[in-house]
Each structure stands twice: as structure tokens, then as C-alpha cells.
Amino acid sequence: MTESVSAPEAYAVLGREFYDRDPLRVAPELLGKLVIRGRRVGRIVEVEAYRGSEDPASHAYRGKTRRNATMFGPPGRLYVYFTYGMHWCANAVCWPDGRAGAVLLRALAPEQGLDEMSAMRPKARHTRDLCSGPAKLCQAFGLDGSFDGADLVSGAGDIVIASDGVAPPRSPGRSERIGVTPSTGVRWRWWWPGDPNVSRPSAGKRVPERRDRHARPGAQRKAQPAAD
DNA sequence: TTGAGGATTCTC
DNA sequence: AGAATCCTCAAA
Numbered sequence: 001m002t003e004s005v006s007a008p009e010a011y012a013v014l015g016r017e018f019y020d021r022d023p024l025r026v027a028p029e030l031l032g033k034l035v036i037r038g039r040r041v042g043r044i045v046e047v048e049a050y051r052g053s054e055d056p057a058s059h060a061y062r063g064k065t066r067r068n069a070t071m072f073g074p075p076g077r078l079y080v081y082f083t084y085g086m087h088w089c090a091n092a093v094c095w096p097d098g099r100a101g102a103v104l105l106r107a108l109a110p111e112q113g114l115d116e117m118s119a120m121r122p123k124a125r126h127t128r129d130l131c132s133g134p135a136k137l138c139q140a141f142g143l144d145g146s147f148d149g150a151d152l153v154s155g156a157g158d159i160v161i162a163s164d165g166v167a168p169p170r171s172p173g174r175s176e177r178i179g180v181t182p183s184t185g186v187r188w189r190w191w192w193p194g195d196p197n198v199s200r201p202s203a204g205k206r207v208p209e210r211r212d213r214h215a216r217p218g219a220q221r222k223a224q225p226a227a228d
Numbered sequence: 229t230t231g232a233g234g235a236t237t238c239t240c
Numbered sequence: 241a242g243a244a245t246c247c248t249c250a251a252a
Binding site: 048050057058059081083084085086087089091104106123133134135136177178179180181199 | 233234235236237238
Binding site: 066067081082083085086 | 245246247248249250
């Protein structure tokens with residue numbers, strides 16, 4: 001029994017095997033799961049998959065460095081990186097030890113411990129401002145570089161991801177990933193439809209491409225790498 | 229040692 | 241639309 005993480009409800013912490021798969025499969029299944037740190041609980045409503053060595057947009061694409069080393073380690077750990085000179089972002093590491101892969105946690109729906117989250121994010125005016133972005137949720141949960149490598153399975157790292165029985169949405173929102181340059185053309189971002197905490201509810205990337213607005217469903221069938 | 233750029237957020 | 245802000249990495 002670790003007392004570092006409180007579990008007042010019937011939560012089942014996800015096992016190692018959940019993460020020991022292709023990030024493309026792990027990502028959509030993380031929707032609806034709970035991130036738990038002490039009293040703070042948030043439900044995952046937006047994620048992105050990064051496929052390491054096979055993914056030009058991944059930090060791990062050009063090999064192992066000190067920064068991305070956690071991604072090359074065992075699955076089920078937290079990969080936390082620093083960016084833009086001021087922000088931390090958190091990922092769940094996937095694939096077996098030695099093979100880099102991760103799922104970026106982009107947004108959570110705050111469920112418990114909102115007072116603690118608000119204290120960490122004084123600029124937030126609404127509940128939906130607390131965790132509606134990868135760096136925002138790290139602020140709300142107090143995640144920084146000291147959490148890089150934290151084990152999400154054992155709970156020894158003061159943070160876990162668990163299930164309370166809520167299933168992922170049958171038809172999740174899906175788009176290209178946000179902020180990656182250049183866009184690789186793959187739709188590896190998933191979100192919970194209609195959830196107000198999703199960072200960018202409507203589209204994938206905000207770029208000068210109006211054509212997409214009027215494209216019909218069958219008209220723009222891009223190459224979709226084996227996702228399902 | 230240096231310089232360019234970044235899986236973002238906030239404000240104007 | 242632009243600033244904030246500093247770590248990381250590859251190259252010199």
C-alpha cells in the first residue's frame with residue numbers, strides 16, 4: 001500500500017502491459033482514464049501519440065539524448081520535458097524497454113482537488129482553464145522535471161493513471177497533432193467529443209488552410225498509417 | 229562555446 | 241499576432 005497516492009474510490013491503476021504497446025493504440029484508450037496525484041484527479045480528454053524513431057515529430061526521432069532518455073526506457077513511466085523556456089509537458093511512455101514511444105497528455109477534465117489546481121494556476125478564471133492544455137495540466141498537477149521517469153504503475157512516483165470503469169468514447173474526435181512542424185499528415189490526436197476542457201475543440205492545426213473547411217468526408221482521404 | 233529553435237500560454 | 245524565456249542539442 002503506497003500512501004502517497006490516495007484512492008478514495010474504486011480505482012484500478014493501469015498495469016504495465018497497458019503501456020507496452022504501440023502508442024497509436026494506447027492513446028485513444030487513455031481517453032476517460034484518471035490521472036491521480038494525491039487529492040488531485042483529472043480525467044484524460046485529449047491525447048497525442050508519438051512513435052519515437054519512426055516519427056519525425058517525436059523528440060526521439062533522432063536518437064536517444066539526455067532529454068528524451070525516459071522515452072527509451074520501460075513503459076508505464078512519465079516522460080516530462082521542458083519547452084518554450086517556461087513550460088513542462090507530460091507523456092505516458094509506451095512500447096517495451098529500448099523502443100521509444102509516448103502519449104502526450106494534452107488535456108484533463110478536473111474532477112477532484114480543484115482547489116489545489118486553482119492554487120497552482122492563478123490565471124485560470126474557469127474550471128475549463130485549469131487543465132485544457134499540455135502545459136496547463138502540468139501546472140495544475142505540479143508536474144515538472146523532477147517527475148521525469150516517475151513510475152505510473154507502482155505509484156512510487158506520487159502519480160498514477162487509473163480506470164474507474166469509464167470506457168473510452170466509441171467515436172473519439174480525431175485530427176492531426178497540434179504544434180508539430182512540419183505536419184506529418186497523420187491524425188494521431190484524439191479527444192473526448194464535446195468536452196469543454198479540450199484544448200482546441202474544432203480543428204487540428206490552425207494553419208492557413210481554408211480548403212479543409214469545405215472538404216467533404218470522402219474527398220480528402222489522406223494516407224492513414226495503420227492506426228486501428 | 230555558440231546559436232537556433234521549440235509537442236505552449238497569455239496578452240495585446 | 242507577438243512576447244515571454246531558457247533548456248537542449250548539434251556544430252564549430
